[in-house]
Amino acid sequence: MVAFGKKLRQSQIQEWKGYYINYKLMKKKVKRYTQQIQVETEDRQFVLKDFSRLLDSQIEKIVLFLLEQQGLLASRLSKLREQYDVLIQQPDETKISELQELYREIGRELLRLLFFVEMNAIGLRKILKKFDKRFGYKFTDYYVKTRANHPYSELRQVFKHVGLGAVVGAISRNLADLQDFQGHHGSYISIYDQPAFSHPDPVVHSIKSAVEGLSNSTNFLNFLGRHAFVMQEELPTPSEDQDDGQRYHFMSLLLNLANTFLYMVNTYIIVPTADDYSLTLGAAATVCGVVIGSMAVAQVFSSVYFSEWSNRSYMRPLIFSSVVLLLGNTLYALAYDLNSIAVLLIGRLLCGLGSARAVNRRYISDCVPLKLRMQASAGFVSASALGMACGPALACLFQTNFKIYKLTFNQETLPGWIMALAWLIYLLWLWISFREPPPHQTKENVVPQEVNYSGQIVNAAVENGYTQPLLTSSEAKQDNEDDDGDEDCDDAEEDPAEIQKPVNSIVSAYRLLTPSVKVQLFIYFMLKYAMEILLAESSVITGYYFIWSNSSVAIFLACLGLTVVPVNIIVGNYISNIFEERQVLLASEIMVCIGIVLSFHILTPYTVPQYVGSALITFVSAEVLEGVNLSLLSRVMSSRLSRGTYNGGLLSTEAGTLARVIADGTITLSGYLGQSKLLNTTLVPALFICVSSIIATCFTYNSLY
Structure with missing residues (x-):
């Protein structure tokens, strides 16, 4: 991993070099402030004022250059518009093609400008994080x-690309109109009547992806894919994409997603009948x-060793996972005839030890090409959601006894037998069809090309001569030498040799967590x-208050699981594009809190509408919150x-798994107080944790900009 300062220098568009954020200068300033405060030559108030002014001047430099470039692009578009108007009156296929290429050239220039904005936005976030870390x-x-939120905010120009939308719209509309006129002779009135054009120009597609990344706008696929939390480099290099292409194998990816699906089915298929099974034993x-x-207890440990194992292989851990799950489900089913709660628990522990979700994530992150990674991430989340819904749905079908x-x-043992059979079939399919990818090659001394936010490499501008050569060897050497010898350790104040190494322990990973991350x-x-409180106690609560059968509980849980996709469609396509992510985050937390409060049983008789309504609010809000x-x-x-x-994926998995274990x-433990008190007793800590998270979010709200 190359430190950000070096990446910024290597990735700069050479003729725009003087307009980038001077990350090196500000980093030195932060170091100098630290030394001055330590020897008490400057007070903290001066430091804050001086650094604010420096940051303001850097942002102003970026924004004024951005406005200048927007004006140049607008001027070129205005001239092309004159040619367009003449051409529409006297159509000529050759001239239409030439005009399309001229629009594409401007589109490639716009891609360079978008990349310029993104690099500066990353630099600003990092220097703010460094300042906070040094000074507390x-x-x-x-x-x-x-x-x-100031009416004359220049910060919004950098982070929200204010003003670029008009340029994007002009290029997209005119290219689409020319394409339609050329191919269909005006089959629709305008692009606004057909926003989902069937064959968008590749340049328009790249611009759209870059703009979505810059503005944090999204669609259903992107929003759903975020739930997977597949970690990747901020600025991947071209060699990464080429290497991923060699490692990618569709059937192996499908098997990886099938493992995800079956594991989630395995997790939730027992929920409707677990209380009856416990009573039977x-x-x-x-x-x-x-x-x-x-199962979650064992997963706390399995996540670590599977993550470590996936550094060397993907097939072997998946085979091990399948074998352990096959054995675990068999023991779960046999516990009934052996009349042993111990065998039942050992079976579920083995199922948890077979959790290969860390491998599933790592395979997508390491082996799927960048252009397909978001789709694969969305597939991972969809497989999880489908498994969560199918587990209880399958349980309601097992109303038999022989x-x-x-x-x-019977209904208690069949979940174990069915899942054992499923894992046996999967194991055979895995053995026959999975292809182990070649090992990663070391990516060192690679000069990155321009990359847009979506992770797609912007090769078009390079191919058409619109970028100057990157730093020469002598320039790079000179630029890399800091006057004070300060190395560019952006993420932690560590030895410079260590900054390029992956984190090698949970303790080291924890030290990198800022208050916002925590x-x-x-x-x-x-x-x-x-x-987990909602789902795991559903069979006991509904049985006590409403005398629901196992089938009714299974249908209820399946319906909750089926809300995942439609909710993500609504949020991904609409809500997240209207409000900032931090606003959606806080609103979702408040809705989860409301759902928990509405779930309490106080004075009045507990009714089905109250339980189902509050459960739906809690579950849906939590789903939105997760993305x-x-x-x-x-x-x-x-x-x-x-x-x-x-990695970050492991940390989030551990946090979620620990939550399930405690829930x-x-x-x-609440069961010892009696079933009549179970609901309120379990909801009290959930409410306390939820309120605490809302308060913590308010304290770090502005750092999420």
Whole structure:
């Protein structure tokens, strides 16, 4: 991993070099401030004032250049418009093609400008994070709060690309009109009547992707894919994409997603019947919390060793996972005839030890090309959601009771037998069809090309001569030499040799967590805790208050699971494009809190509409919160956590798994107070954690800009 300062220097468009954020200067300023305060030659008030002025001047330089370039592009578009008007009156196929190419040239220039804006936005975020870390201030909070919402805000020009939309619209509309006129002779009135043009120009597609990344606008596919939290470098290099292309194999990806689906089915298929199974084996109904949670307990450990194992292989850990899950489900089913709650718990623990979700994520991150990674991430999330819905749905079909020899097949044991068979079939399919990808090649001394926010390499501008050569060897050497010898360790104040290495322990990873990242992980913990309380105790609560059958509980849980995709369609296509992500984050937390409050049983009789309505609010809000939370987490988390065993994906998985373990333990412990008090007793800690997360979000709200 190359430090950001070096990436910025290497990736600069040479003729625009003087207009980029002077990251090196500001980094030195921060270091000098630290030394001056330590020897008490300057007070903190002066430091804050001086650094604010420096940052303002840097942003003004960027914004004025941006406006100048927008004007030049607008002038060229205006001249092309005159040619367009003449051409429409006297159509000529050759001239139409020439005009299209001229629009594409401007589009490629716009891509360079978008990349320029994105590089500066990343630099600003990083220097603010560095200042906060050195001084222990909430400078980012102050700076964003005073600048972002001001009527003359220059900060919004950098982070929200104000004004570029008109240029994007002009290029997109005219290229689409020319394409339609050339191919169909005006089959529709305008692009506004056909916003989803069937064959968009490649340049327009690249511009659209870059703009979506800059503005954090999104669509259903992107929003859904964010739930996967597949970590990647901020600025991937061309060799990464080429290497990924060699490692990519569609059937292997499909098997990877099938593993995700089956594991989620395996997790939730027992939820409707776990309380009855516990009663059958002589335990209390609320022991279902331990039965369900034992899988999560084992997953806390399995996530680490599977993440480590995936550094060397993908097929072997998937085979191991399948074998362990096959054995675990067999023991779960046999516990009935053996009349042993211990065998039941051992079976579920083995199922947790077979959790290969860390491998599933790493395969997508390491082996799927950048252009397909978001689709693969969305597939990962969809497979998880479908498995979550299918698990309880399958459980409601097992309303039978028969014996073969001494083995009993009923609603308690059939989930185990069915899943054992499913994992056996999957194991055979895996053995026959999975292709182990070649090992990663070391990516060193690679000069990055221009990359847009979506991770797609902008080769078009290079191919057409619109960029100057990057730094020569002598220039790079000179530029890399800091006057004070300060190395560019952006993410941590560490030895410069260490900054390029992946994190090698949980402790090292924890040291890289800023307050914003810790809050985001806490929010993830909260939403997983609330969801697990809702799902794991559903069979006990509905049985006590409403006398629901196992089939009714299964249908209810399946319906909750099926809300995942439509909710993400609404939020991804509409809500997240109207409001900022941090606004959606806070609103979703408040809605989860409202859902929890509405779930309490106080005085009046507990009714089905109250339970179902509050459960729906809690679950849907938590789903929305998960996507937004992980999206923000990927932005504020250190880039050192994008690779290696102890990556950001592992940290979020551990936070979520720990939440499930504690939630399931809470259910079992609360059961000792009696089923009549179970609901309120489990909701109290959920409410406390939710309120705490809202307060923590308010304290770090402006750092999420």
